[in-house]
Amino acid sequence: xxxxxxxxxxxxxxxxxxxxxxxxxxxxxxxxxxxxxxxxxxxxxxxxxxxxxxxxxxxxxxxxxxxxxxxxxxxxxxxxxxxxxxxxxxxxxxxxxxxxxxxxxxxxxxxxxxxxxxxxxxxxxx
Amino acid sequence: xxxxxxxxxxxxxxxxxxxxxxxxxxxxxxxxxxxxxxxxxxxxxxxxxxxxxxxxxxxxxxxxxxxxxxxxxxxxxxxxxxxxxxxxxxxxxxxxxxxxxxxxxxxxxxxxxxxxxxxxxxxxxxxxxxxxxxxxxxxxxxxxx
Numbered sequence: 001x002x003x004x005x006x007x008x009x010x011x012x013x014x015x016x017x018x019x020x021x022x023x024x025x026x027x028x029x030x031x032x033x034x035x036x037x038x039x040x041x042x043x044x045x046x047x048x049x050x051x052x053x054x055x056x057x058x059x060x061x062x063x064x065x066x067x068x069x070x071x072x073x074x075x076x077x078x079x080x081x082x083x084x085x086x087x088x089x090x091x092x093x094x095x096x097x098x099x100x101x102x103x104x105x106x107x108x109x110x111x112x113x114x115x116x117x118x119x120x121x122x123x124x125x126x
Numbered sequence: 127x128x129x130x131x132x133x134x135x136x137x138x139x140x141x142x143x144x145x146x147x148x149x150x151x152x153x154x155x156x157x158x159x160x161x162x163x164x165x166x167x168x169x170x171x172x173x174x175x176x177x178x179x180x181x182x183x184x185x186x187x188x189x190x191x192x193x194x195x196x197x198x199x200x201x202x203x204x205x206x207x208x209x210x211x212x213x214x215x216x217x218x219x220x221x222x223x224x225x226x227x228x229x230x231x232x233x234x235x236x237x238x239x240x241x242x243x244x245x246x247x248x249x250x251x252x253x254x255x256x257x258x259x260x261x262x263x264x265x266x267x268x269x270x271x
Contacts, residue, residue: 017240023179091251
């Protein structure tokens with residue numbers, strides 16, 4: 001829950017500082033949301049470990065590179081979009097470093113991930 | 127330091143470094159679009175406008191100077207030049223010579239905002255790491271990776 005709060009806090013900062021660039025906060029929230037989904041599975045599948053969380057974040061970053069270079073590439077491959085979504089992924093990972101399968105972290109991560117992903121897509125493309 | 131703490135610290139450091147690198151990438155990319163860090167000396171051979179998701183808001187201006195390599199620049203930089211103009215500046219100069227006439231360069235609002243946001247994110251990452259660890263319940267099993 002603390003991690004989700006941090007994502008919302010930084011998302012609000014994006015909204016305030018980049019009022020005209022809603023795609024920035026959109027990429028940030030979508031990056032966090034998608035990573036929360038991956039982490040919800042990983043925490044259940046690889047309990048009592050922390051490095052799988054880190055590796056999952058890096059995998060999410062790489063998936064972001066691939067999607068930015070292909071399906072979401074419009075005018076150019078934008079490093080700022082990549083950075084924004086990767087920062088969301090990192091914050092999601094930090095919040096899940098101490099997560100355990102039996103502490104409802106995965107449930108919270110899955111629910112928050114869905115909301116953040118949908119909200120992120122809305123801001124990125126609306 | 128117990129091995130469990132080592133496991134947490136190194137994993138947290140790995141994520142924090144990843145976050146700092148991407149915050150730096152975002153800030154540097156936006157600063158570079160002002161062309162202030164760049165050295166330029168040549169003739170503008172192309173100016174291209176590309177549309178992104180929100181035409182008129184996130185338009186991408188690309189210019190090429192002699193070598194043909196396109197570089198993404200801020201809108202106000204693209205407004206300063208036309209194809210065929212001679213441009214010259216040293217790295218980190220805040221003035222661009224266009225056909226011998228100096229034109230001022232400045233950071234975009236986005237670049238200034240990212241230079242403010244990047245350290246904020248770094249502080250949030252470190253604070254969240256500490257808070258997550260401190261608030262985790264005592265008596266948990268060893269989870270060292």
